Amino acid sequence: MSTYSDLDATALAAATASGERTARSNVEDCLRVIDARDGELHAFLSTEREAAFALADDLDRGARAGVPPGPLHGVPVALKSNMCLEGFEANCASLILKGWRAPYTATFVQRLIDAGAIPIGMTNMDEFAMGSSSENSAFGPTRNPWDKKRTSGGSSAGSAVSVAAGMTPIALGSDTGGSVRQPAALCGIHGFKPTYGRVSRYGLIAFGSSLDQVSPFARSLRDIELVMQVISGFDANDSTCLDEPALLPEHGDVKGLRIGVPKEWFPDALQRDVRARCEEALAKLRELGAVTVPVSLPHTQYAIPTYYVVATAEASSNLARYDGVRYGMRRDGDGSLQSMFAHTREAGFGAEVKRRILLGTYVLSSGYYDAWYMRALKVRTLLRRDFEEAFEHCDVVAGPTSPEPAFEIGAKADDPLAMYLSDTMTVPVSLSGLPAVSVPCGLVDVAGTKLPIGLQIAGPHRANARVLRVARAFEQATDFARARAPLFGGAMFGRGGSK
Amino acid sequence: MRRIAALARLDIGVDEAQVLGRQFASILVQFQVLAGLDVEGVEPMTGASGAVNVLREDVPVPSLPAEALLSRAPAREGDFYRVPLVVGGEGKDVGQSGGRAR
Numbered sequence: 105m106s107t108y109s110d111l112d113a114t115a116l117a118a119a120t121a122s123g124e125r126t127a128r129s130n131v132e133d134c135l136r137v138i139d140a141r142d143g144e145l146h147a148f149l150s151t152e153r154e155a156a157f158a159l160a161d162d163l164d165r166g167a168r169a170g171v172p173p174g175p176l177h178g179v180p181v182a183l184k185s186n187m188c189l190e191g192f193e194a195n196c197a198s199l200i201l202k203g204w205r206a207p208y209t210a211t212f213v214q215r216l217i218d219a220g221a222i223p224i225g226m227t228n229m230d231e232f233a234m235g236s237s238s239e240n241s242a243f244g245p246t247r248n249p250w251d252k253k254r255t256s257g258g259s260s261a262g263s264a265v266s267v268a269a270g271m272t273p274i275a276l277g278s279d280t281g282g283s284v285r286q287p288a289a290l291c292g293i294h295g296f297k298p299t300y301g302r303v304s305r306y307g308l309i310a311f312g313s314s315l316d317q318v319s320p321f322a323r324s325l326r327d328i329e330l331v332m333q334v335i336s337g338f339d340a341n342d343s344t345c346l347d348e349p350a351l352l353p354e355h356g357d358v359k360g361l362r363i364g365v366p367k368e369w370f371p372d373a374l375q376r377d378v379r380a381r382c383e384e385a386l387a388k389l390r391e392l393g394a395v396t397v398p399v400s401l402p403h404t405q406y407a408i409p410t411y412y413v414v415a416t417a418e419a420s421s422n423l424a425r426y427d428g429v430r431y432g433m434r435r436d437g438d439g440s441l442q443s444m445f446a447h448t449r450e451a452g453f454g455a456e457v458k459r460r461i462l463l464g465t466y467v468l469s470s471g472y473y474d475a476w477y478m479r480a481l482k483v484r485t486l487l488r489r490d491f492e493e494a495f496e497h498c499d500v501v502a503g504p505t506s507p508e509p510a511f512e513i514g515a516k517a518d519d520p521l522a523m524y525l526s527d528t529m530t531v532p533v534s535l536s537g538l539p540a541v542s543v544p545c546g547l548v549d550v551a552g553t554k555l556p557i558g559l560q561i562a563g564p565h566r567a568n569a570r571v572l573r574v575a576r577a578f579e580q581a582t583d584f585a586r587a588r589a590p591l592f593g594g595a596m597f598g599r600g601g602s603k
Numbered sequence: 604m605r606r607i608a609a610l611a612r613l614d615i616g617v618d619e620a621q622v623l624g625r626q627f628a629s630i631l632v633q634f635q636v637l638a639g640l641d642v643e644g645v646e647p648m649t650g651a652s653g654a655v656n657v658l659r660e661d662v663p664v665p666s667l668p669a670e671a672l673l674s675r676a677p678a679r680e681g682d683f684y685r686v687p688l689v690v691g692g693e694g695k696d697v698g699q700s701g702g703r704a705r
Contacts (some may be wrong), residue, residue: 301651344655413637424612444686446612459626486645565653590678
């Protein structure tokens with residue numbers, strides 16, 4: 105019998121449905137790996153053991169009574185701490201929501217549970233999903249299972265590490281400017297951001313509402329496809345949710361498929377090893393029958409400023425609700441209402457969240473709105489047009505997910521702008537609302553430490569299945585997704601071993 | 604910086620305003636590239652899904668139970684959120700809607 109951490113969700117659900125394993129044993133094994141590893145990795149902010157065992161026992165009882173198993177029968181899943189599951193703490197890694205337990209369950213979480221998945225706990229993240237390293241969590245950073253001195257990326261750090269360390273086969277994150285693709289790349293797993301609107305945002309705590317998208321992590325692409333089949337599809341509770349049925353995988357090879365290679369994603373300054381792994385990946389796709397064509401996304405250099413104007417404007421509006429009245433922390437000021445608002449927000453928000461609220465307030469303020477916010481919305485149109493023109497010559501585009509492998513914790517802590525540049529390749533895709541996946545494409549050696557690199561494959565609006573088909577062809581032809589981090593799995597399973 | 608902080612309802616201190624002000628300045632300098640771009644005649648992109656005016660039947664549906672929401676408030680009184688005095692008085696008195704939290 106294979107051990108828990110070796111199985112992907114598809115195999116684990118099959119083993120549980122067949123009676124080879126029980127849902128309870130899955131939860132026990134999952135918690136054993138978390139207990140063995142999370143002291144050093146800090147993927148989870150909370151685990152909900154009683155609730156998980158209760159769900160598992162229900163599933164096992166149902167199975168004995170002949171209830172047909174769901175596609176995720178008995179599979180533990182980790183949720184980012186900005187996702188609502190009734191009774192679970194959804195604190196967004198912020199002091200302002202510390203202790204806040206969700207009063208309702210998100211549509212996508214309910215769909216996971218209905219499919220037989222077992223939410224095991226809530227994962228660490230950059231506060232309110234603002235960051236690329238989880239160093240903006242109010243509760244300390246998550247560490248990379250490939251090298252615990254290094255960041256796991258962000259903002260969906262804990263969900264990425266839960267999967268990369270073998271704690272859960274699948275996890276959900278949210279991707280606003282790269283918050284699933286970048287940590288997936290830095291942790292050596294798959295992360296898929298669907299077309300904006302493909303998954304309901306009902307129950308996802310908002311950061312940048314025109315950008316936020318619930319996005320899965322997994323060690324295999326068949327698991328990504330399985331999770332997408334479960335969570336995607338129309339929901340009347342989110343007016344931006346596309347009116348389409350659940351996503352179905354597309355089978356087939358990549359023969360004759362045209363892969364655009366944006367020259368702006370391979371700048372001269374790109375790290376040599378990152379370039380090498382991505383070029384080798386493109387060569388492999390050519391070997392499989394695809395054709396690569398050079399394309400240009402000429403407005404790429406404007407993407408980071410555009411993103412940080414649009415996303416901070418939306419954040420300053422979305423985060424206005426944290427005022428000490430209806431939920432979370434309250435700090436009294438001089439006794440007036442205004443002072444209570446300001447003291448609560450000052451005490452409850454961390455430095456990066458305040459920086460972004462201030463930036464967003466500035467670009468929306470009277471006299472600056474047209475020069476900044478309205479201008480950024482127009483540049484956003486130009487960025488989207490770049491992709492539309494590129495897709496006249498190709499079916500998907502591909503390049504590095506991140507310009508660098510995992511960096512050391514603290515390396516960019518005092519330089520917000522350097523941190524923002526981590527998102528250079530993911531942000532244009534987000535602003536355009538396009539689907540994109542990050543797939544492991546090999547390792548690089550950084551001072552004797554092996555670190556994973558991710559290849560980003562992005563497609564036209566709604567071409568979710570096509571993007572995943574290309575990724576799957578690559579996965580099947582290579583071994584990169586099977587590489588495991590040194591801190592993978594629990595020691596009792598005879599895997600990995602502590603450094 | 605203090606003016607924007609007041610608009611954003613953030614009570615930042617003098618030292619914090621200085622640090623944030625410096626970081627802000629360096630970020631905005633980099634972002635000035637946007638000003639050099641010709642966007643004449645370009646429509647703003649206001650949404651990413653392409654969906655327009657999604658409507659549903661105008662029928663009442665159940666909402667969350669009030670108690671579940673009120674029980675999560677930092678201060679409440681009966682079926683109300685308890686907040687400092689909003690109108691009238693000196694701002695420090697206990698008002699009829701509950702006044703300041705104790």
